[in-house]
Amino acid sequence: METLNNYIKQLINASEKHDNKKITQICRDMGKKRKTLLLEVQRLGKFPSDGGALIIAQDKQIFLSVFVLKPDQRTAIHDHGSDTWVTILSGCSRNTEYQLDKQQVATAVSSTICEPGHVYHLTGDRPHDDMNVAEEHTIQLHFYPMDVLKEEIHCKRSLWDFKHRQRHPYSHDLFFKLSSEAGTVIEENIHVN
Numbered sequence: 001m002e003t004l005n006n007y008i009k010q011l012i013n014a015s016e017k018h019d020n021k022k023i024t025q026i027c028r029d030m031g032k033k034r035k036t037l038l039l040e041v042q043r044l045g046k047f048p049s050d051g052g053a054l055i056i057a058q059d060k061q062i063f064l065s066v067f068v069l070k071p072d073q074r075t076a077i078h079d080h081g082s083d084t085w086v087t088i089l090s091g092c093s094r095n096t097e098y099q100l101d102k103q104q105v106a107t108a109v110s111s112t113i114c115e116p117g118h119v120y121h122l123t124g125d126r127p128h129d130d131m132n133v134a135e136e137h138t139i140q141l142h143f144y145p146m147d148v149l150k151e152e153i154h155c156k157r158s159l160w161d162f163k164h165r166q167r168h169p170y171s172h173d174l175f176f177k178l179s180s181e182a183g184t185v186i187e188e189n190i191h192v193n
């Protein structure tokens with residue numbers, strides 16, 4: 001945990017200063033050190049080797065978790081309610097981002113293949129979904145510059161179903177239901193970069 005702990009200290013410091021540029025830089029540094037970080041997170045108790053998430057650090061200033069997607073696994077379309085940085089440690093995922101029309105219907109606007117070391121930043125109101133496009137598990141670090149389990153942030157979050165792209169209040173049960181249906185969704189014709 002030595003390398004990870006060092007980055008956690010840096011992330012707390014940057015979050016206290018609300019320095020998003022610095023947070024992006026730290027996440028990029030973590031992406032470069034991904035092999036060491038991968039070994040450290042895999043040694044954590046309850047590492048989600050069959051898919052899922054594990055909280056690594058949580059306090060008033062930060063929330064850091066490891067997120068594992070199985071091959072072909074896709075999340076529901078969701079937002080995060082807070083700025084979020086995702087760093088790919090291993091595997092490969094496709095991040096699709098959406099825009100909302102006046103009726104809050106989600107339309108895909110971009111899709112990016114994210115290889116190991118890639119970092120992407122989402123604002124709290126930006127809907128997206130994530131799909132593992134590797135033949136192995138994809139392992140990501142998710143960083144939030146605040147405790148996102150706080151009720152007020154949780155209440156701001158939303159989900160969209162793939163069929164109608166309509167907005168629903170966020171709940172873990174609905175997230176997992178929509179995520180399990182997501183693998184069967186027909187792709188839109190969106191630009192992949």
Ligand SMILES: [Fe+2]
Pocket residue numbers: 078079080128130
């Ligand atoms: Fe997400």
